[in-house]
Amino acid sequence: MIAAGAFAQSLADKVDALLPQTQCTRCGYPSCRDYAEALATRQVDLNRCPPGGTATIAALAATLGCAPKALEPSCGDERPWVVARIDEAACIGCTLCIQACPVDAILGAAGRMHTVIESECTGCELCLDPCPVNCIVLAPMALLAATKDSGTKLNAKVPDSFLSWWMRERAASARRRFLARQERLLQLRRARAERKRRRRTAMPGRDADRATKQAVIRAAVDRARHRRGAHDS
Incomplete structure (x- = not known):
């Protein structure tokens, strides 16, 4: 086994x-x-x-x-690879696209303009539906040469061998970013759980007080019902 x-x-x-x-x-x-x-x-x-x-x-x-x-x-259909682009003038800074991106390829903060890191975007399209103002569009992925000048675009026909290598490298980067995001979210969940546990530990009498109050209320209701029943009879 x-x-x-x-x-x-x-x-x-x-x-x-x-x-x-x-x-x-x-x-x-x-x-x-x-x-x-x-x-x-x-x-x-x-x-x-x-x-x-x-x-x-x-x-x-x-x-x-x-x-x-x-x-x-x-x-779905097989299509050319794309990347997301945000119309920054229309972006309202809601952060919903940031939360949806599986590889943390969108930068921004609440109430601030967001932007896509195109070199890290996988074209998953998961950011499209959450956007309340439809300010995200898809654009063809620009193939960049593996040189120090990362902005150099390959205009000539790309050899299949290079394309295969480039896609493997891009996939490996996406995997790393996805796993890093999963770990980050896990740590956030653990931190929230720990804060919640500490609040409970710091106020151990809160639950007991709530239970006592509920018991007092139930007892008062029972007495009122008893008096009402005695009066009716």
Whole structure:
């Protein structure tokens, strides 16, 4: 059983490395890792990743030892990769897009203008629906050269070998940012729970006082009902 579990985890690691790490949830799972683990244990089909498209399906089929399938239509279509852009003049600073971004690729604060870190945006589109003023649009992803001048755009045809490397690097970065965000949110939840625990510890008599007051009220109500019943009889 332990060996089988270790094999499944190892296979999940290999599968996860093939996924584009958009964390878009179109596959029906909350993260690329969850989808990878389901694939490793044969719980789901390999054709549910629109961002990865046919290339990812073929790679998954080779790794899992099964035949490739056409992309599942209910998961969406394979499309060119995009990034989100915020119309900063229309942004009201509600932070809903920041909360929705799975890789912390949106900067801003409550009441302040937000902006997208395009080099880190995965194009998951999860920020679109929460925006109450529809100030987020999708734009084609600009492919940047891996040079010190990170703003240099490749205008010529990009070699497939470089494109493959670039997408793997981008996926790896997205995975790291997603995991870092998950850890940050976990720490926030723990901190809130600890503050709540400390408040309870600092005021141990509060619950007892509340219970006592409720008991007094119930007793008064019971006495009033008793007197009313005696008067009616």
